[in-house]
Amino acid sequence: MNKILFVTDLYYPAKGRNYYEEDLFLTSKLRETFNLVICHPEDIEAFEDQVDLIVFRNAGPVANFKIKYEEFCQRVTSKNLNTYNSFDGKADMKGKEYLIELTDAQYPVIPTIDTIDHLDKLPDVHMYIIKPKDGADSVGLKFVEKDKLIKEVNSNSNNTLIQPLIDFEYEVSFYFIDKQFQYALYAPDKDKRWELKEYTPTDQDLHFAKRFIDWNDINWGIQRIDACRNEQGELLLVELEDLNPYLSLLELSEEKRTSFVEAMIDSLQKVLKR
Known part of the structure; x- marks a missing residue:
């Protein structure tokens, strides 16, 4: 059997959910088909040469181990490491800068800038959201009134995203493997974002999500499109x-x-045969 390095932080304290429960379930299924080695994201280098594929899973925000992550990304290229997802994504894999690119390209995205000088590109609202470009899981996120933005945002560093605080009905996420839609979940109560229920998307919903999958165009792996209505x-x-x-x-x-696990196993096997 092929050997897979399953990268996860089983002790990461995520808000509203338990990463370890998901990864314990997933590894219990994958081990039926593959030989598995589990390691923390900061320990990848010690095992990467002994496996056929590195599956990067619930590792928490990479900002928590920024140097180690950057070194790993360099080794993916220099050593041609086999990874899942493929490390050719243009979105969160490289930080949040892409939200500005998508805003400028007029995609249906929450309008995003990184400097006060471009505030005219955003709707004129009373409250804004700011967050670091390398953040994740709401780390560093703040709600800031318009007249206090200049104090909170250093326009010279361009390392902070600025978005308008918008009213929305609910949040919904679309999950894909190798560009194929798998399922969708939504939070009907926007104040309880991790109380999720299955969502049946319309054709229009899937067209929306697929636009971003096509834009990102990674070779293989799992992607989640998070949106708000x-x-x-x-x-x-x-x-x-x-x-x-x-x-x-x-x-x-x-x-x-079960359907998702089967699709993931099929995807992993295809990558291993490349």
Whole structure:
């Protein structure tokens, strides 16, 4: 059997969910098909040459181990390491800069800038959200009134994203493997974002999500498209997680959970045959 290095931080204290429960379930299924080695994201180098594939899963925000992550990305290229996801994504894998690119390209995304000088590109609202470009899992996120933005944002460093605080009806996420839609989940109560229920997307919803999958164009792996439905009924992208998206597998019906695992195993086997 092929040997896989499954990278996860089983002790990462995520808000509202338990990463370790999902990864313990997933590894219990994958080990039926592959030989598995589990390691912390800061220990990858010690094992990477002994495996056929590195699966980067619930490792938490890479900002928590920024230097180690950057070194790993360099080795992926220099040593041609086989990774899952493929390390050619343009979204969260490389930070949040892509939200500005998508805003400028007029994609349906929450408008995003990184300097006060471009505030005219955003709707004129009373409250804004700011967050670091290398953040994740709401780390560093702040709600700031308009007249206090200049104090909070250093326009010379360009390392902070600025977005308008918008009213929305609910958040919804679309999950893909190798560009193929798998399932969708949503939070009907926007104040309880991790109380998720299965969501049946419309053709229009899937067209929305697929636009971002096509834009990112990674070779293989799992992607999660997070969006919010605004008061006008439109979907707007919140983020495109293409590195280690939390999957909320334990929130799914057994049928959909089994289907996802089977699709992932099939995807992993295809990568191993490349």
